[in-house]
Amino acid sequence: MLQRATEKKLTHLALTDHDCIDGLEALQSEAGDITIINGVELSCLWNTMEIHIVGLFIDPNNSHIEKLLASQQLQRENRAEAINKNLQKIGIDGLIPYLQSLPCTAYTRSHIADFLVQEKVCKNKQKAFKTHLGKRGRVYAAAGCCSLQEGITAILKASGVAVVAHPGRYSLSKTKLSSLLDDFKKCGGEAIEGSYSNIDPNMKAYLSRLAEEKSLYLSVGSDFHDAAATWTDIGKFPALDQQAIKNAIWLHPKWHS
DSSP: OHHHHHHTTOSEEEEOOBTOOTTHHHHHHTOTTSEEEEEEEEEEEETTEEEEEEEESOOTTOHHHHHHHHHHHHHHHHHHHHHHHHHHHTTOOOHHHHHHTSSOSSOOHHHHHHHHHHTTSSSSHHHHIIIIISTTSTTOOOOOOEEHHHHHHHHHHTTOEEEEOOGGGSSOOHHHHHHHHHHHHHTTOOEEEEEETTOOHHHHHHHHHHHHHHTOEEEEEOOOOOTTOTTOOTTOSOOOOHHHHTTBGGGSGGGGO
16 A cells, blocks of 8 residues: 555655554554555444545554444444355355455454455455345445444544544435534534545535635545546545635644644
């Protein structure tokens, strides 16, 4: 990943794994000229909906974030086991040994989708989510995770800045998105992602206006997961426009502390 970031001439790189910070120490030790921002992406519940909250500039040794992540990872394991049982009911076995063979700490549905593709149950990951892992899928199991308040509180106690990840990707009307951001800010959240891979230009402009209206910083991110995902890459996202830059996350005091 660092080699890829170097090739892209990045100066700053935030590692925000889902409910996991295990890679931060190694990344910091090998970063070279790239500034590493310690981060995490927490799955949180807001009004029964799963919302992803990024924590930037966190202290990975903080006991509050460590305790929350241990709980989050346990709930991910429980969800994977529930999906495994559903798979077994339709004659598909082997998920748990597959997950245990992976070099990861926090199991995600993306890992399970890879398993379904490998076993030729589904043609690709998109089909896996549509037919099996999505809310209407054959083996769906609901996520268990912390509340929005719990997630943001843990980020704040770890000296971090809470950011709503990819706000335009949630199935929310403009009214409900506005309500989410109001609750997010009341909980201590400070920023939203204003640009990310494949963002619709109209949504990007709307998020810029929302950030201005609600006095929130604008973060950016590629949402890069792996090289096989051709729709994104490290550092690949539309630049903020000149109006939005005045609310950019790199103007936050913690960026310079």
